[in-house]
Amino acid sequence: MSLSETTDAAARSWNALLAKYKPDTRRSVLQLVLSAVLFVATWFLMYAVHDRAYWLTLLLAVPAAFFLIRLFIIQHDCGHGSFFRSTKVADTVGSLIGVLSLTPYHYWKKTHAIHHATSGNLEHRGFGDIETKTVAEYLALSRRGRFNYRVYRHPVTLFVIGAVVMRGAGCTVNDIVDRDFDARVARTATRPIASGQITVLQAAMFLGLELLLGLAVLVQFNPFTVALGISSLALVALYPFMKRITYWPQLFLGFTFNWGALVGWAAVRGDLALPAIMLYAAGVFWTLGYDTIYAHQDKEHDALIGIKSTALKLGQVTRPWLIGFYAAAVLLMAAAGQFAGLNWPYFAVLAAGTVHLAWQVNTLDIGDPRNCLAKFKSNRDFGLIVLAGIVGGQIIA
Numbered sequence: 431m432s433l434s435e436t437t438d439a440a441a442r443s444w445n446a447l448l449a450k451y452k453p454d455t456r457r458s459v460l461q462l463v464l465s466a467v468l469f470v471a472t473w474f475l476m477y478a479v480h481d482r483a484y485w486l487t488l489l490l491a492v493p494a495a496f497f498l499i500r501l502f503i504i505q506h507d508c509g510h511g512s513f514f515r516s517t518k519v520a521d522t523v524g525s526l527i528g529v530l531s532l533t534p535y536h537y538w539k540k541t542h543a544i545h546h547a548t549s550g551n552l553e554h555r556g557f558g559d560i561e562t563k564t565v566a567e568y569l570a571l572s573r574r575g576r577f578n579y580r581v582y583r584h585p586v587t588l589f590v591i592g593a594v595v596m597r598g599a600g601c602t603v604n605d606i607v608d609r610d611f612d613a614r615v616a617r618t619a620t621r622p623i624a625s626g627q628i629t630v631l632q633a634a635m636f637l638g639l640e641l642l643l644g645l646a647v648l649v650q651f652n653p654f655t656v657a658l659g660i661s662s663l664a665l666v667a668l669y670p671f672m673k674r675i676t677y678w679p680q681l682f683l684g685f686t687f688n689w690g691a692l693v694g695w696a697a698v699r700g701d702l703a704l705p706a707i708m709l710y711a712a713g714v715f716w717t718l719g720y721d722t723i724y725a726h727q728d729k730e731h732d733a734l735i736g737i738k739s740t741a742l743k744l745g746q747v748t749r750p751w752l753i754g755f756y757a758a759a760v761l762l763m764a765a766a767g768q769f770a771g772l773n774w775p776y777f778a779v780l781a782a783g784t785v786h787l788a789w790q791v792n793t794l795d796i797g798d799p800r801n802c803l804a805k806f807k808s809n810r811d812f813g814l815i816v817l818a819g820i821v822g823g824q825i826i827a
Contacts, residue, residue, distance in 0.1 A: 458513050462504055462523065469497035469530075484630065485607050485671065492667045495641075499660065502531045509539035585651075585697060592647040592659075593690055599640040600666050600686060606633050607670035615731045617799075655696040662689040674736075677743035680721040681714070688713030705770035712762035719755035720809040722748060723790070727799040741796075748796055756787040763816065767823060776823025783815040 472494040480487040507513035508524035521535070528535035548554055552565045563571075563579065571579060581587055605612065605623045612624035622628045628636075648659040665686040672679035688710050695706035718740065725732070725741035726748070732739055744751050760780065767776045790808060795801040 453513055453515050455515060465497055465500045465504065469494060469501060472497060488603060488607065489667055489671075492663055495663065496660075498530065501527050502533065505531060505533065505535060505538075506542075509535070509542055588647050588650055589690070589694055589697070592644055592693075595640050595644045595647065596662070596666070596690075597687070599637055599644060600669070602633060602637045602640060603666055604670045606630060606637070611735055611737060614735050615728055617728060617731075651697040652700050654700055655693055658696050658702075659689075659693050662686070662693070665689065673738050675738070677738040678740060679738065680718050680725065680740045683721055684714035684717035687717055703769075705766045708762050708766035708769065712759045712766060715755045715759040715762065716809075716812075719752050719759065719787075720806055722752065722755070723794060723796075723802050724806040726796045726802045746796075749791060749794065752791050752794070756784075756791065760784050760787065767820075772820065772823030773826055774823075775826045776819040779815060779819030779822060783812050783819070786812050786815060 472490050476487045476490045476494065479490070504513055505524045505527040508520040508527075511517060511520060514520040514523065521539075524535040524539065528538070552562070554564060562583075568576065568579065605621055608618075609621075609623045609630070612618035612621050618624060623630065623633050644659075648656055651659075665682070669679070669682050669686045672682040676682075691710040691713055692702060692706055695709075696702060699706075722740040722744065725739040728737075729739065729741045731737075733742060740751075741748065760783070763780055764777060767780070786808070790805045793801075794805050
């Protein structure tokens with residue numbers, strides 16, 4: 431059999447195998463219509479309520495964002511020719527969705543195809559949101575240039591940028607939602623939105639920029655990590671409203687702020703495993719501790735204006751609860767290190783961190799706002815201690 435005959439036979443074999451995966455036009459139309467209708471409906475609802483309940487507008491922005499992402503996925507599939515059997519129909523639908531996603535369809539289709547054809551090929555220049563140099567370009571750099579490039583492309587750099595941006599986004603959402611409450615509390619009355627230094631519209635535009643930067647970082651990772659990261663938006667949107675509903679908003683803050691532990695593990699490993707879940711749970715308990723301390727600064731004002739917190743819930747029995755929160759955090763961190771296979775330096779440094787937490791609890795004065803703020807800020811030191819332990823546990827046998 432000649433080479434051409436062998437190639438033809440292989441092509442026929444692949445066509446037979448892939449025949450059952452050809453697009454189903456009815457399912458495609460149904461998915462397109464549902465996604466478009468739900469997207470338009472959520473935007474209409476956002477417009478209808480924005481003058482009456484701005485918090486509800488922000489809440490509706492989360493499903494609207496999901497539906498827009500779903501429409502972009504359809505645009506992506508149209509570009510690959512996997513959503514409709516007709517190329518003409520796929521290109522028409524893709525072009526229309528491109529108006530909504532602000533992604534020119536035909537240009538994106540071409541560059542995305544080049545990306546798939548060149549991804550991972552370090553001998554040729556490819557396409558992507560983050561610049562990837564070829565081997566020849568990298569070798570031509572100076573020693574300092576190589577160092578800067580390695581830092582620029584290192585996942586830790588992306589994690590740091592992503593953490594800062596998304597923490598900022600969470601704070602922006604919180605300040606928008608709580609602007610009326612903040613204006614009535616002396617310590618928070620000078621915040622930009624509460625004081626009127628910037629408008630809600632300006633804050634919303636800034637939030638959009640933060641979310642776009644976060645998305646630009648997130649899409650550099652594997653699909654599982656992207657999905658996991660996007661799912662955190664629901665927690666970010668819901669947290670500001672918890673203090674109106676429950677005396678345990680600090681618990682929801684823990685769920686939100688520590689999501690990065692899961693995202694970081696997924697970005698490196700491509701899945702979720704017990705050590706990551708244990709570290710996430712440890713972070714939740716740690717947040718319960720330090721944010722309860724933080725909430726004691728404003729408990730009198732909170733009680734007057736109707737905000738709930740663990741500080742009001744626990745009151746004079748806060749100290750034993752803090753011991754429980756911090757003990758659970760340390761035990762879970764130790765267990766996470768054990769299951770992750772970290773070496774002895776991690777546990778030695780974690781022991782030092784435990785002493786630091788004990789100092790916090792022992793010297794805390796819940797009746798002194800300055801003391802509470804100082805103890806709250808000292809948790810930055812505890813975080814650095816744990817980070818040093820993780821690094822040491824990785825590189826020292």
